[in-house]
Amino acid sequence: MNASAPPPPTVRLVLCDDHAVVRAGLRALLSSADGIEVVGEAGSGEEALALAARLRPHVVLMDLQLDGGMDGVTATRRLTSGDTTGPRVLVLTMFDTDADITRAIEAGATGYLLKAERPEELFTAIRDAASGRTALSGPVADRLLTRLRSPAPTLSTREHEILGQLARGLGNREIARALFISEATVKTHLGRIYAKLGVETRAGAVAVAKERRLLA
Structure with a gap:
């Protein structure tokens, strides 16, 4: 047994x-x-x-x-x-x-x-x-x-630029100065970026962008 x-x-x-x-x-x-x-x-x-x-x-x-x-x-x-x-x-x-x-x-x-x-x-x-x-x-x-089943989000050239600045840790005012645009424009683009990436915060946007290799 x-x-x-x-x-x-x-x-x-x-x-x-x-x-x-x-x-x-x-x-x-x-x-x-x-x-x-x-x-x-x-x-x-x-x-x-x-x-x-x-x-x-x-x-x-x-x-x-x-x-x-x-x-x-x-x-x-x-x-x-x-x-x-x-x-x-x-x-x-x-x-x-x-x-x-x-x-x-x-x-x-x-x-x-x-x-x-x-x-x-x-x-x-x-x-x-x-x-x-x-x-x-x-x-x-x-x-x-x-x-995994969803296609990668399509970001505009300007959104890619702003995302890159986010990854560097820049604030809205600094991004506006670096890209020669207004802070209001930066905020508008950030809203679109958050929506496309399905996030609610700057850190979340950077994390998802890195995961999906959206940063140069």
Whole structure:
């Protein structure tokens, strides 16, 4: 008679969220999940890096929006770059814009989950992330597929110029001076650029432009 297979190893998890109440809720929720152990909590990106170095978790459950200091995308990039023995990062956030998803995935996140997910889906995603499998919320997967199926946006020559100035970190007044146009014209073009790229912020426009290789 064959012996039963040994249970999978327990997933060691670090929580990173700047709200203590959210962390407490997640810890309580995850205490009911078989095979998952919360070994640490971080309230900032810097704390997450320090805990990961000390505790060697399998997964860091990362919020994107962290008040003050290092944001979740930067922390994700630091956690996943270089050392192949580092933790997997599973993003857990309320934000599902194209720019947020793109930045997180490019930074090295193994998965991207929304906080509206059911507990069972969160548990499965954590286990999948620990095994190196991609874990995406349904709406996030839909957005990525839509993006892949959509043709690249067509920007005018002037929009390309303004996008290039954005990537250099210039403000509206500086862009207007550099291109010899008015600030009002810059704002008009920015609105069109945001609409074509499906973003709402300057950083989002630059992130999507880099992803789609729209910058020279």
